[in-house]
Amino acid sequence: MISRRHFLGTLAAAVGARGTMSGLSTALVSGAAHTVPKQIKMFAIDFNWLTKDGKRTWAPPGHWADASPEAHVQWCKDLGANVIHSFAVSCNGYAWYEGGIVPPQPGLKYDFFPEVIRLARKQNMMVTSYYCIGANVKWGLEHPDLTYGTPTTWAIPLTDQYLDFFTKLLADGMKKTGMEVCTLDWLWSPNRKLRTKGWLEADKKLFKQLTGTRFPASGVPSDDDVLAYERLAIDRCWRRIRETRDQTDRNCLLSLWVYDAKQPSIAGSKIFQEIDWFINENPSAQIMDYIKQRVRKQARLIQNEGGWREHDAKAYFSDPKHRSADLCGFAEPRDNGVPLPVSEYLGKPIDAFNRHDILAANDYNIAVMARVYRGLAMDAVIPQKS
Numbered sequence: 001m002i003s004r005r006h007f008l009g010t011l012a013a014a015v016g017a018r019g020t021m022s023g024l025s026t027a028l029v030s031g032a033a034h035t036v037p038k039q040i041k042m043f044a045i046d047f048n049w050l051t052k053d054g055k056r057t058w059a060p061p062g063h064w065a066d067a068s069p070e071a072h073v074q075w076c077k078d079l080g081a082n083v084i085h086s087f088a089v090s091c092n093g094y095a096w097y098e099g100g101i102v103p104p105q106p107g108l109k110y111d112f113f114p115e116v117i118r119l120a121r122k123q124n125m126m127v128t129s130y131y132c133i134g135a136n137v138k139w140g141l142e143h144p145d146l147t148y149g150t151p152t153t154w155a156i157p158l159t160d161q162y163l164d165f166f167t168k169l170l171a172d173g174m175k176k177t178g179m180e181v182c183t184l185d186w187l188w189s190p191n192r193k194l195r196t197k198g199w200l201e202a203d204k205k206l207f208k209q210l211t212g213t214r215f216p217a218s219g220v221p222s223d224d225d226v227l228a229y230e231r232l233a234i235d236r237c238w239r240r241i242r243e244t245r246d247q248t249d250r251n252c253l254l255s256l257w258v259y260d261a262k263q264p265s266i267a268g269s270k271i272f273q274e275i276d277w278f279i280n281e282n283p284s285a286q287i288m289d290y291i292k293q294r295v296r297k298q299a300r301l302i303q304n305e306g307g308w309r310e311h312d313a314k315a316y317f318s319d320p321k322h323r324s325a326d327l328c329g330f331a332e333p334r335d336n337g338v339p340l341p342v343s344e345y346l347g348k349p350i351d352a353f354n355r356h357d358i359l360a361a362n363d364y365n366i367a368v369m370a371r372v373y374r375g376l377a378m379d380a381v382i383p384q385k386s
Contacts, residue, residue: 035126037082040277040302041373042128042328044085045072045339047096049332054357058137058152059332061094062106067337069115077123078342079366080373085183085328086116088129088173093138101172102138114177128255128277129179131170133158133237134186139165146202148194154186155194157203158233166237167244174249181277182245183255187237189230189265206233230265238271257281257304261291275299279328283311302326306365309358313368314350314378329369331362339363345370347384 047067050059076084087096094105096113105112117127134154139162140147146162148155156162173179190203199207204215210232211225221229245252255277258266272278272294279302280288288303295301303322305313306329313329316322331339345353345367353364371380 035124036300037126039324040083040300040326040328041081042083042085042302042326043076043079043081043369044130044307044328044330045075045337046307046330046332047087048091048130048132051332051358056152056332056358058092058150059090061092061138062108064333064337065105065107066109067112067333069110069112069119071336071338072112072116073119073123073125075338075342076120077125079370080375081125083126083128083328084116084120085128085130085330086113088113088177088179088182089131089136089169091132091135091137093136093140095173097173097177100176101168113179117178126180128181128183129173129177130183130185131166131173132185133166134188134190145200148190148200151191151194153191153194154188155190157190157200157206158237159202159206161202163237163240167240170241170244171248174245174252179252181253181255183257183277183279184241185257187234187256187258187266187271188263189233192226210236227264231267231269234265234271235269238269238274242274253277255279261287272296277302279304281307283308283316285316285322300326302328304328304330306331306362306369309355309361311361311365313365313372317368317372317378323372327369327372329365331366332359339366342370343382343384346374346376346380346382349381350378 047059047064049056050063072086073084089095089102090105093102095102096105096108098104098108098111113129120127134156135152136156137150140150140155146157146159170182174182195203198219199215207215207221207229211229213225215221241254245254253276256271256275257279259281261280261282273296275295277300278291278295280291281304283305288301291301303325305311305316305327333339340363345363350364350367353360353367355361355364368378371378
């Protein structure tokens with residue numbers, strides 16, 4: 001994510017050029033107008049994951065392949081969302097659109113991602129993509145010498161070969177789907193725990209390539225040297241992504257999910273000053289304060305309030321000022337490809353949804369977000385139609 005975007009004109013000029021639409025503001029970015037909500041209320045129905053017997057794992061290729069774009073968009077609209085966080089490519093490595101440089105999800109019933117975009121635009125909703133940098137099961141299986149296996153953590157060294165592949169994947173999606181926002185996740189070097197049994201030769205080679213120093217004969221670089229290497233690798237990856245966006249579609253906004261914005265490997269990174277949307281996945285409001293001090297003033301800062309058991313959306317929104325923040329949440333779907341009907345979340349009190357496991361915690365937080373997104377009181381209950 002390199003080179004900064006320059007705003008070509010003021011927001012007022014942009015609105016004058018394009019007008020306003022359903023309470024949405026128009027921002028002028030890199031010479032093109034994007035219809036961006038005044039308050040972002042985003043939700044992601046998360047096809048990356050599958051929970052069985054209380055445990056989360058990667059959803060295998062094709063697991064959610066029969067998901068309906070129409071039901072997907074309608075559920076998000078019922079929730080009160082105005083931005084849909086959808087998928088270009090899942091962590092399993094397969095795409096949610098047809099005709100791309102990687103195969104679509106096996107058995108994909110619809111040309112899912114482009115169809116979600118088409119349907120959402122009819123509802124004056126934005127759609128973001130999803131790409132995971134640090135994990136790709138298909139890549140890992142096909143390139144065992146270039147990844148630390150396929151665990152459910154970041155496992156891919158940011159080698160020349162991988163960056164060439166990943167940036168081609170981004171360019172392909174931008175050209176073929178019409179995405180307005182390209183969302184990135186897990187912009188990290190491999191989890192250090194994966195290196196405890198020894199570094200991959202490709203990782204050692206990149207260490208020397210980026211730092212200009214030999215990989216130590218002991219096989220264990222110092223913590224300071226590893227951190228310096230990781231910072232160089234992440235910044236180079238970001239630069240390649242920004243260059244790809246600029247060369248492919250300068251109008252496409254770049255968005256980044258981060259759980260730990262205080263991670264030393266991104267401290268001082270250009271990412272903070274060059275990102276368009278920064279999504280704080282961490283439930284801590286203190287982390288958001290940390291981010292605010294570092295990002296450029298034009299960036300949209302989005303607080304995530306669903307997806308993990310640690311999230312407690314009701315507690316977060318006990319502070320009224322949080323209701324006006326840019327917001328998002330995520331949850332894996334049920335077997336029909338979406339969470340429970342929104343009418344069910346609104347049809348009984350929030351505390352009727354207990355938090356005993358991951359799926360139940362998601363339901364609790366969705367029940368809260370449905371009220372916030374719709375401008376309802378926390379104790380509001382709307383009886384379901386019989």
